[in-house]
Amino acid sequence: MRLHTLSGYIQHIYLAEHDDGLLLLDGCSRADVNAVCDYIAHTLQRPLTQLKLIVVTHMHPDHAGGAMLLRKKTGAKVAAHPKAANWYKGVAGRTAHGIDLLLTWWVAGRIGKRKMPIWYNPVLAPDIILNDKDTLPYFNHWQVLYTPGHTDHDLSVVHLPTKQAYIADVLVKVKGELVPPYPLCHPNQYRESLKKLAQSYIETFFCAHVPPTPRRDINFGHVILNAPRKPKNHWHSSKNRIKKKLFGLTQEH
Template identity: 65%
Template sequence: MKIHRLQGYIQHIYLVEEAHGLLLLDGCSRADVDKVCQFIAGLGRDITELRCIVVTHMHPDHAGGAHKLRKISGATLVTHPKARNWYSGAGGRAAHVIDVLLTWWVAGRIGKKKRHIWYSPNLRPDKVVKDGATLPLFEDWQVVYTPGHTDHDLSIMHVPSEQVYVADLIVKVKGDLVPPYPVCHPNQYRRSLQRIADLQPARLLCAHVPPLNGDDVDFEAVLAQAPDKPKNHWHSTKNRVKQKLGFGSTEH
């Protein structure tokens, strides 16, 4: 088993190579589809050997390329049951547009040009998985349900090597490991982070931080920075309005 790390549009992409097939640990962005296909060809493998694609959550850099890659490869698309409803309704559609705009903003901050990243907010998975399930065709990889950033985040653990892909559970700001933005469900986020800490992983694979040795991660320090109230677009906007009206802030 080999884990290849590719530099995506704004995130790290992790492609697992095994003798019987390839596993993509996240659906990456729409802008990353060609890179993934070219990398697989460079390994001397056919794109149809991509057997499974996980979508850990619905944000543009994790779900944006999933449908296109499935169409090209025929892979099984896997996600949590709640992922399909994340962008539902008028509020969900607005959040989807905001998240695409935020992705372009992040890309600009790191010197990337604006790329085509629009994707459907309606995910159509082949299989939904819950906590403790193993991935189809890759039974050494176990699903760990780690909500908080959204209500449906998944982490994926390679049980034999104790390596865990945690997607956006931890990010880095000014050199320090911190919680992500947004944190939509603070209590769930704290439980998820503590759960990963309790697993005592040998290695953490993160979407926005280079791989980390488990012993080098100060989980308590990250937990100490976790918000007590939701931090997302809607709460931030609401608090700005309240401040403008003189009601003060409801966030710490």
């Protein structure tokens, strides 16, 4: 197994090369689709049909936005957790999807990227459903770990022989310190996910927004101890701002 790292629109893209096919460890963003196809065709010099499987770790734009278009271009199967398809359903879900698209553009602007087309269907239609400890179809040396917290459907994938894992947004880095991601929708589940990773045999962790990090450089206990006890997402942030303003007005009067 050879793991290739591509520089995505706002995240790292990991493409696992096996002799009998290619595995994309996340659905990347719509803005990344052409880059992934060019890398397969020109750098690896393999036909696009060699991309056999795309794992969608969760439904945010930089992790799911390119999955269905890549499926159309390559014939690859798309795999995700059973809860992924419902993440953006309904009025509240569509609103959250719009906010997440705007946040993606905001992050892109912060790192000097121009606005690119990133819209994608917010309701995923995966070919394959993945649950905790499943083996990936076509790639039986890879195992799924269910690691919710950031959302209710986060997946990590582990390459068993090399003890390497891609954990997507389970950890991000702020001011040089590994911290929980934003949003953090399920803080209790998040701490359990961190405990699962801390107790695992994984030696190297690959993240979407953090360079590959060996286990010895991750203080899981510190992150668990300092992780929020209440959800931190768009809705809770908005409600908290409204409460503060109302409280301020009350104090004034």
